Amino acid sequence: MADNKYDVIVLGSGPGGYVAAIRAAQLGLKTAIVERELLGGICLNWGCIPTKALLRSAEIFHYMQNAGDYGLKAKEIEADLEAVVKRSRGVARQLNQGVTHLMKKNKIAVHMGEGTLTGPTSLTVKGEKGEEKLTARHVIVATGARARDLPFAKADGKRIWTYRHAMTPPEMPKKLLVIGSGAIGIEFASFYNDMGADVTVVEMLDRIVPVEDKDVSAFLEKSLAKQGMTIMTGAGVEDIKVSAKGVKAKIKAKDGTVSETEFTHCIVAIGIVPNTENIGLDKLVEMDRGFIRIDPFGRTKSKGLWAIGDCTPGPWLAHKASHEGVAAAEAIAQELGNKDVHPHPLDRNNIPGCTYCHPQIASVGMTEAAAREAGREVKVGTFPFIGNGKAIALGEAEGFIKTVFDAATGELLGAHMIGAEVTELIQGYTIGKTLETTEAELMQTVFPHPTLSEMMHESVLGAYGRPLHI
Structure with missing residues (x-):
């Protein structure tokens, strides 16, 4: 024993x-x-x-x-x-x-x-x-x-999927309903859309990826619609009937109208x-x-x-x-008596979030709205991918980087990005926040050229009315 x-x-x-x-x-x-x-x-x-x-x-x-x-x-x-x-x-x-x-x-x-x-x-x-x-x-x-199940439509692995079923699909969905637009829902919507499925996303709240900055949500919605997805916000799935051929979903739209639509498959991504x-x-x-x-x-x-x-x-x-x-x-x-170890608590304000849809999303810290709600006076800078040489050379000129600073102290409150490889870029801002940076250090940092990271610099400069390439 x-x-x-x-x-x-x-x-x-x-x-x-x-x-x-x-x-x-x-x-x-x-x-x-x-x-x-x-x-x-x-x-x-x-x-x-x-x-x-x-x-x-x-x-x-x-x-x-x-x-x-x-x-x-x-x-x-x-x-x-x-x-x-x-x-x-x-x-x-x-x-x-x-x-x-x-x-x-x-x-x-x-x-x-x-x-x-x-x-x-x-x-x-x-x-x-x-x-x-x-x-x-x-x-x-x-x-x-x-994964959280829908009370009226439990996942069966055949027609109604959780993320686990969606990762090892029994067949390719022709017409896919994705319920929920958090990271998991949006990533699978993006995957199946790129693979050729006709995808509809239904989100209860008034915008997709609701934890992100509202400018990012708006940009992503436009981009996904351009890619052929149907995006329904402020909408809810009221009932699902499953048959051998697919699912029939009763969807209540933002304006209150209820319609019944047939899909071959449904992914439920409504939380955990x-x-x-x-x-x-x-x-x-x-x-x-x-x-x-x-x-x-x-x-x-x-x-x-x-x-x-x-x-x-x-x-x-x-x-x-x-x-x-x-x-x-x-x-x-x-x-247990180890005097050489110095644990530090987790600062939840410095945890980055990444969503790997197309275009990618990444963020850390407060959104602009959250900063204003917290009573902060803010300076905000936004720089578009179209103003960056590397992005244009990559053929990825879609997206932007947004930084939010405290107007009084210059503290970096948050950073929000959408576009190619932003999930790799966000760590720069995360390190900056952990080191309690202000705009001064970020402005004085030399960013390599040509890289996507230069947009981070430009976004900071933009918050203070000093962007160079826009």
Whole structure:
């Protein structure tokens, strides 16, 4: 039994859990991880990574179809959905093996099976080896979340899909309904639209990608409509009837009119539900709509029990989970007597968000509206892709970069981008925010030419009436 006693046990091996385990092991703690399905969790196996592989295939297909724009000729271009999905699964498999290797390298014990807490620092695991009892000085819950179902239309994998079904589709949808326009909904809408499906997106709120700056939402809506998508905002799906051939959806439009439309398939992307039921949490933690309440380092109300990632309050992003995992592991090490470790809490204002549709979206910090609502006087600069040499050379002149500063102090409050490769650019602003930059440092930074990053500089200059190329 002594083998089943640990310093730290992590329940769940997604990007929060496995990173927490690695950091705990690095700090000399005897660490175990419990996983019921696949190491790497949803993100590596069914989420962030394999969707990017799908979207990359769609992007290349899009370029091939528009080869003439680049002075190239390509004939008889076809998409092989089965091969595209196979590539995506291969990418996921490679990363799953990578996490397996990292567990071995860091001497982390892996217990495969369903974990249930029997107290703040003990749990049972039901798996291939039967039932195991594990105890630890500290336990980190990193059980993540799953897709929320429509109450009147549960996902069946045939006609009504969640993101998991949409990643390994049984066939190519001809006419696709996507319910919800957050990152997941918009990425799949973009993928299937590029692959040739007729796509309709229905969003309850008054604009798509509603967490983004409203200028970004407006630009994306125009762009997707130009690409042939039907976008319905301020609209709701009231009922869905499933048949062998497809789905019939009753959609209430913004003006109140209700229409019935037939689709071959439907993707439901209306948010997530935390995986916090039936794992023994009931009396151990405080919850808010199923999400576990934590302090800035991940502590719950029970001593020795911690929580991180998608089972805790948002934003529900892989990189937020990883960061929380490191903070929790370091705080645990400190509690166990390590004086050389200095954990720092997560600053939610400095978490970037990325959506990999076509065009891409990325942002960090406050939107212009949020900054004004918070009573800040702001200076805002916007620079268009059409004013950037590299963007024009790439044939990607669609998009803009917007920066929001505090008018009184010059503090960078937020940055919002839409266009080619912005998901790679956003980190510049994220580092700037973390270093508590003002416009002065950003203006004095030398940006390389020719790059897309020069637009970041121009956007900052624009906020102060000094843009050079517009």
